[in-house]
Amino acid sequence: MMWMTGKRTDMEMEADLRAMRRYARALSRDHVAADDVVQDAVMRAIERRDQFQPDRSRRRWLLAIVHNVFISAKRREAAETRRNLAFAQIQVDHADPDQEVRADLMQVARAFADLPDHQRAVMHLTVVEGLSYQESADLLGIAVGTVMSRLARARATLRQDRDRQPRDRLRIVGGQDE
Structure with missing residues (x-):
């Protein structure tokens, strides 16, 4: 089995994957999330293997992909949180209840969005x-x-x-x- 361009051995591939997983775990502090990041990073590396420059370090290239996948996921999570809060606020804004009922509605809307x-x-x-x-x-x-x-x-x-x-x-x- 060859890794990316066909010049790497199984041991080199395993070493690259271990490094990717270590870095993903350091970033995410969660082994399940780290595995997801590594899986996405490997897919992205395979899809974009033509962008790899053979005169550069493959491991650094792969670790950069891990980093970018992790950051992209964090940005998506933050955007989803903002959308959920905005959704909850819109739900409450359409109602005109008194203050206590409004607070209850906001909690329900947030819980629904979550x-x-x-x-x-x-x-x-x-x-x-x-x-x-x-x-x-x-x-x-x-x-x-x-x-x-x-x-x-x-x-x-x-x-x-x-x-x-x-x-x-x-x-x-x-x-x-x-």
């Missing part, structure tokens, strides 16, 4: 759009049981998040009780 994509999609289709389980399953190309399972997990997550919120958030300070 759901995994597959759960959020099912919940939106069934709860917000009013589609049946079967219609949602057909639209998403999944089984009805999967729709029901995802919806149950989404509801449980929202319920759990709601239960963690303190009930008495407001406190009267100063003055006297009558």
Whole structure:
């Protein structure tokens, strides 16, 4: 088996992969995330192997790809967080409740935005759009049981998040009780 241009041995390939994985772990501090970064980096290296300059260090080139994949993922996560917060704010802005209800709505909207994509999609289709389980399953190309399972997990997550919120958030300070 040859590595990239056909001039590397299996041992060199393994050494490059170990270095890539070490660097990805140092960046992400999570072995699962590091494996994802390395996998994406290897795919990117293969796709762009024609950009490699043979007179330069292959390991440095691969580590640069690992770095760029990691940074791109962090930027995507930050953008998703901003979109989720903006989405939550838009949901609340369309309502005109009093301050306490508004705060509750904001928490629910944030929790909804934080759901995994597959759960959020099912919940939106069934709860917000009013589609049946079967219609949602057909639209998403999944089984009805999967729709029901995802919806149950989404509801449980929202319920759990709601239960963690303190009930008495407001406190009267100063003055006297009558």
